[in-house]
Amino acid sequence: MRSLRDFASxxxxxFQGLGWMSRHGRWWLFGLIPAVIAFAVxxxxxxxLGANAREVAExxxxFADSWSWADLFRTLVGIAIFLGGLALAVLTFAALTLVIGEPFYERLSAEVDPLPGAVEQPWWRTLPRSIRDSLITLFYVLLFTVPLFFLGFVPVIGQxxxxxxxxxxxxxxxxxxxxTLALERRGVPRKERFALLRRNMGVTLGFGVxxxxxxxxxxxxxxAMPAAVAGAALLVRTRIAPNPPTPLPPTTP
Incomplete structure (x- = not known):
């Protein structure tokens, strides 16, 4: 029961993030800019990818050149490649948007979660670290999702x-x-961020799913992207790290 309550929380x-953004329309428009850029990319x-999926499949x-059903097989492989690209796009949309919108979302997160004593670094100093952390996270994502992608072809279980x-x-x-933004402003390094979220797995999954x-x-x-950033800041402030230590300046990457 507790897990279900945490998930619902x-x-x-x-939705608290959505509520905050609805009361601060100017910030919502501000946060839409990087999301629109990432979406266009x-x-x-x-x-x-869709236009060239067949060529990629070939x-x-x-090994399928001599098969009598090579065309059908490659069509199915092309569809799978496109669906895989679509899934990867969904999985990495937030990461790319956060990288593109580093200066935007730093300001938005700080507005939602004001932290006395926090030392804000210029975005061009934090951007390399943000890219590095996103690539590390992407590695872990692929570590789990690639096997799940292939398991998706197993009848019944895959569906x-x-x-x-x-x-x-x-x-x-x-x-x-x-x-990441709210926890970094509290001086929490990447490994500790993962540990904090694992210790609060129910609420972490509810928010993320x-x-x-x-x-x-x-x-x-x-x-939804600006609302997600706002909601994440509220999640950290209220639940994940409600009583943070005095924030330290982030280390230069």
């Missing part, structure tokens, strides 16, 4: 268990990305 924090990349399946596991894995790492499901809808993903 995590979902609630996401992904749309262009997916169009390019490149990776030279029932795997999507649920995928949503939970994606939700956890989405929360990792979104809470609802965000992941909303991010599956393209235009909703753009609108």
């Amino acid at each position: 995590g979902v609630g924090f996401f 992904y749309v262009a990349a997916l169009i390019l 490149f990776f399946t030279p 029932t268990v795997v999507p649920v596991l995928g949503a939970f894995v994606s939700g956890f790492f989405l929360t990792v990305e979104l809470t 609802v965000g992941f499901l909303l991010f599956l809808v393209p235009l909703v993903a753009i609108v």
Whole structure:
């Protein structure tokens, strides 16, 4: 029962972020800018992938040249490649948007979660570290999602268990990305951030899963991104690290 309450609490924090943004429309418009840029990048990349999926499938399946059903097989492989690219886009949308919008979301997170004594670093100093942390997180995401992708082709399990596991894995790492700003401002290093979120797994999953499901809808993903940043700041302030130590200046990467 406690796990369910924690999960529901995590979902609630996401909607608290929506509520905060609805009361601060100027900040919502401010936070939409990097989300629109990231969305445009992904749309262009997916169009390019879709237009060339068959050629990519042929490149990776030279062994099928002599098969009588090679065309059908490569069509299915091309569809799988495109769906894999689409899934990767959903999984990495928040990370890319946060990297693009570092100066935007730093200000938004600080507005939602004012922290007396915090020393703000210029965005060009924190950007390399943000990129590095996002790449490390992406490595862990792929470590879990690549096996799940192939398990998705297993009858029954692939259509029932795997999507649920995928949503939970994606939700956890989405929360990792979104809470980075607020936790970094508290001087919490990456390894400790992971440990904090694991200790609060129920609320972490609740927040991340609802965000992941909303991010599956393209235009909703753009609108929801600033609310996700605000909700993550509230989650950290209220639940994950409500009584932080005096923040220290982030180390220069």
